[in-house]
Amino acid sequence: MTSKSAVKLSAVTGAAVAAMLGVSSANATTLEDVNSSGEFTCGVSTGLPGFSAPNDQGRWTGIDVEVCRAVAAAVFNDPEAVVFTPLTAAERFTALQSGEIDVLSRNTTWTATRDNSLGLNFTGVNFYDGQGFLVRNDLGVDSATQLDGAAVCVQSGTTTELNLADYFSANDMQYQQVAFDTSAQSAQGFESGRCDVLTSDSSQLAALRLQLSDPASVKVLPERISKEPLGPVVRQGDDEWFDIVKWTLFAMINAEEMGVTSENVDQMRDNPPNPDVARLLGQDGSYGEQLGLSNDWAYNIIKQVGNYGEVYANTVGMNSPLEIERGINALWTDGGIMYAPPIR
């Protein structure tokens, strides 16, 4: 048995056993649990540069990883108080349901089924994405509508699989699907010529492309065939923890909007330029206490992890190898759709 299917099995049997014996943490909340252990667990991908992947020192990096570090900073005043668990697409929800992880931050698309029937809650969106296609240049194709008859590599257990089927049948085209467990396998399948096309969320294609031996020999087709709002997920029924994860992301987005960065945050706290900043950084009101945290929760997030714009630039944006434009992920004030409710 592969270690991956072992993890999956243990997650599934874990869920089954937990559900059967009712060893649910109905009595202890997630916040109490993580406070007593001094850390929490965060489910990430098995390796997708820019989103969640170990770097050459073995340290997890990526925009999804930083969300979990920010939660750790808010709760423990220590961004390192989080354990990362790599999960395949097919394992992720069971791992969260069974309590093996406390937050799932793994480029996961917010859909109705996942939000409403799996006993889970999405806490927001940290990246707006859309599905695209990656092809070899020598295939001589420049639009997805020319893909009739193609063999397509895709990751199993994703929205990608479903969109693919819908797109091809809507355009009256045939395809052969080859489904793999991890993105490393699908990338290898694509490289070895098993498929003509690799499909995934387009930002993830940019990441996978960098992992190919010759990134210049492939290109991403212009079509975006779906809406993929990616965001962190928690278990349903624990509103306190849900609020903490939700407002951690909001605090990062608000900080960018207010111009609070990891560099100027001390100065901003000591001399808040306006009441918004004072409330964000705990100089006015008790917004941290309302979450069950300390009032400098957002200060800790920004000081230790950064605001949304900084994290974006360093992980997927211009300071990273992926160099993905902000696009619709820009703040609403800059022509994008990133928008967080106010802290007041």
Added chain:
Amino acid sequence: MLRPSTSIPRRGRGPLWRDPALRALIVQIVLFAALALFIVFIVDNTLSNLAQRGINTGFDFLDQRAGFGISQTLVEYTSNSSYGRTFIIGLLNTLLVSVLGIVAATIIGFVVGISRLSSNWLVAKLAAAYVETFRNIPLLVQILFWYYAVLQALPSPRQSLSLFDLFFFNARGVEAPSPQPLPGFDLTLIALAVAVAATLGLAVFARRRQIRTGRALPMYRIGAAIIVGLPLLVFLVSGSPLDWSVPELSGFNFSGGITLIPELAALWVALSIYTAAFIAEIVRSGIMSVPKGQTEAAQSLGLRGNITMRKIVIPQAMRVIVPQLTSEYLNLTKNSSLATAIGYPDLVAVFAGTTLNQTGQAIEIIAMTMGVYLTISLIVSLLMNLYNSRIQLKER
């Protein structure tokens, strides 16, 4: 003088609780009731816990639209089919690779096992090397080897290696012509059925005749002639009502013909080679368990080596071989679930993988999947036990 006793004195029945049969029955009933109660408790508790956590339960999802594609479907399937259908597709794919694997592993295993006992030094050593190599490399590694090493070496569809322009080998698998029966082909099939029946009848007759007169008919040759000859004759007389769909490059890929996808090929080869190494050892131990005296006796009766093996040694060895062979067949079937490592759409990859993830109904789906493996295993055991009881020593 001893008087033979004609009747054993009856003992009184005594109190009820002293009756061992009754006591055993009561214990059984109590245990069964406790077990049933426990199961009811678990099921009830599970359902209420799932409901409390807002997780959907029940089997309604089986009727819902699946909405994803599958690379190999033995029966009609589109993304508009239901989740229930994905179960069938996965199950058939599991059965397909298991049956193919069992057949190939048995053939390779017997050949290697018998070769290991060969008096030819080179053959025996080669067989030993085979066993020691393939038995000692983890199956998953072998599957990945056949998939990636072999796949990587094959060209793209446009540069396919071709054999007589009928068979094509490329990274998408093996493309082969497929027969397309035309009206009138039924006659040939009927002829085939008649030929098989006739051969079976003749075999029974030949056997009786041999028992009676001691003279054997060359049944293999006669049988082959009938089974091939009769349908062929009918086929030709009825005007060869069969067309071939030859694979042809169109667009990116081949159309027409049938395709053996590389996932199936790699899994089939790996499962067969790996399991054959174990079967070879079982065959060897079975043959060695037949006392040498049996061979010597056969030889002294003037039987040739080949016949001695087929008629004397193997039938006796089978009694030792079959029970162990059963467990190898079961292992192969269960090992086929490693398919998910290379994306072969078996039951675990399709149903316990994609379908589970799209619906989130882990408990129902895992229970159904476990039920399938249990059922397959029980059926294989049952068949093998039947066969085993047929070949057991008949004490007359």
